[in-house]
Amino acid sequence: MTESALQLPVNIEPPDEDIARLCRQICLCRARSQSAEAARLEKILRNRLPSEFNPETLQQIFQTEQRRVIDALMLVELLGPMLIERFASVASDKPAAHAAAASPSRTAARRASSLDIADLIDGMLAQEQAARGHAA
Amino acid sequence: MSSATVDKSVDKTERITMPSPSSAAPATAAASRRSDRKVVFVGFDLGTNKSCLLTGASGSQDIVGSKIVPTVVGYVRDGIVDGIIAGNASVLYGEEALRNLLHVNLVSPLANGVIAHREAARDFLQHIRSLADPTSSAEIRAVVGIPANADEAAREDIRLCATGVFDRILLIPEPFLAALGYRDDSRLGQPGYVDPVTNSLFIDIGGGTSDLCLVQGYFPTRDDQISIPFAGDAIDELMRQDIERVYPNNGLTALRIREIKENHSYIGPIRKPIDVKVIMGGKSHTLELGEVIGRACNTLMDKIYPALTALITHASSDGVVTLLQNIIITGGGSQIKGIDTVLQKKLADDGFESPKVRLAGQDYKRYVAIGALKAARAARENQWQYLLA
Numbered sequence: 001m002t003e004s005a006l007q008l009p010v011n012i013e014p015p016d017e018d019i020a021r022l023c024r025q026i027c028l029c030r031a032r033s034q035s036a037e038a039a040r041l042e043k044i045l046r047n048r049l050p051s052e053f054n055p056e057t058l059q060q061i062f063q064t065e066q067r068r069v070i071d072a073l074m075l076v077e078l079l080g081p082m083l084i085e086r087f088a089s090v091a092s093d094k095p096a097a098h099a100a101a102a103s104p105s106r107t108a109a110r111r112a113s114s115l116d117i118a119d120l121i122d123g124m125l126a127q128e129q130a131a132r133g134h135a136a
Numbered sequence: 137m138s139s140a141t142v143d144k145s146v147d148k149t150e151r152i153t154m155p156s157p158s159s160a161a162p163a164t165a166a167a168s169r170r171s172d173r174k175v176v177f178v179g180f181d182l183g184t185n186k187s188c189l190l191t192g193a194s195g196s197q198d199i200v201g202s203k204i205v206p207t208v209v210g211y212v213r214d215g216i217v218d219g220i221i222a223g224n225a226s227v228l229y230g231e232e233a234l235r236n237l238l239h240v241n242l243v244s245p246l247a248n249g250v251i252a253h254r255e256a257a258r259d260f261l262q263h264i265r266s267l268a269d270p271t272s273s274a275e276i277r278a279v280v281g282i283p284a285n286a287d288e289a290a291r292e293d294i295r296l297c298a299t300g301v302f303d304r305i306l307l308i309p310e311p312f313l314a315a316l317g318y319r320d321d322s323r324l325g326q327p328g329y330v331d332p333v334t335n336s337l338f339i340d341i342g343g344g345t346s347d348l349c350l351v352q353g354y355f356p357t358r359d360d361q362i363s364i365p366f367a368g369d370a371i372d373e374l375m376r377q378d379i380e381r382v383y384p385n386n387g388l389t390a391l392r393i394r395e396i397k398e399n400h401s402y403i404g405p406i407r408k409p410i411d412v413k414v415i416m417g418g419k420s421h422t423l424e425l426g427e428v429i430g431r432a433c434n435t436l437m438d439k440i441y442p443a444l445t446a447l448i449t450h451a452s453s454d455g456v457v458t459l460l461q462n463i464i465i466t467g468g469g470s471q472i473k474g475i476d477t478v479l480q481k482k483l484a485d486d487g488f489e490s491p492k493v494r495l496a497g498q499d500y501k502r503y504v505a506i507g508a509l510k511a512a513r514a515a516r517e518n519q520w521q522y523l524l525a
Contacts, residue, residue, distance in 0.1 A: 123355030
């Protein structure tokens, strides 16, 4: 793709999705305390807005995108640690996990002095899901 | 950029103010309502004859409530005079139902560890909820113990009966919960302490089922668990048949026979005499029941032993010697005199390496519920099943 193919003709107004995307990026930068980047994107947004663009509409778009960013950050806060923990345990148990696929009862390698109850429950739920899959 | 564009930018700056983060929309009303409710964790051993309930608040490790409730529901008979039943209640539960035996139709919601009477089970769970949360305002998250290898239909029955009663639920096999409950968290990591969750074999002998479970550091699979539909109730029935044969028309109720068993049960060589005083036809009689009791209890051993050896053979060979040192009997059946020594001797006589069978101890009624409460506190948000009414 060449640079010229990326440039928008100046006499065509950017679509609302583009404005929403910029608003979302600005909200995300603010949430991450990236004020310089937020200011830079605000300048780009100002330059892209048509002169007759309704300020109230812009407010509404900003509020919508702000809500989305907040919801997304909440999900990251909840899921992030779980995913990190899951990937870490998968990485360390990789050989055991492969053998477990064939014979889970024989290949349990955890002899830790303290076993995480939530991880054990995960094992139970995984078995239930596998059993439902076989039944289906 | 042309001067016109710059001018436009200046104009826009004056006319359009970028909203600040403080003008963000508030959290949804539903989320706000959910976050206002107190969360109560419930560890619940739903037993065929006796259930054990433990409760704890979110953010604390204390056990707030502890109750053992006979698993019975008493529907008051028609025509009972006002004032006979406290509060003129139409439904009684647990001890209160048993105390008013003459005035109620007694229903056992469970048989052999699974729900046999849905309406009574639902009523019973409602009663349990009222014990856990008298204010009826809390969000109840309950871990419920189920027999090992309970099938999907049995699990679904519990979920259906709990819908509208508990807010979230997790069903976990009882012997595994017993191991979790038996685990002494304060001794984890101490030299010489074997975490029962890492390498043990639990035998949970209840009223409806005897459940055996290998617990070796991972959640037990179906092959690691055996559930035998022979336990306390089956022993009672064998005794009833035998007593009727030896002492016809004795009129002993099921509850009285259970009481005799709980006071005099034993496993091993027949012990005689075991004299038991009973009231028959209004008159006091002494029945010699040593052989009756011994025969019935020894039948339990005949059922459990093959299942035990099957699991030992199935266990990982890496840890089987340690496993043999950690065979633990819990549940009401752990109170049968001699069950640990007889089982240990049988294993040794059959050549198993230095077996050690021990009893769970005086908290045997609560270990499943203790383990269930631990699981409730530890479960992650995404592991709970929502029960939507």
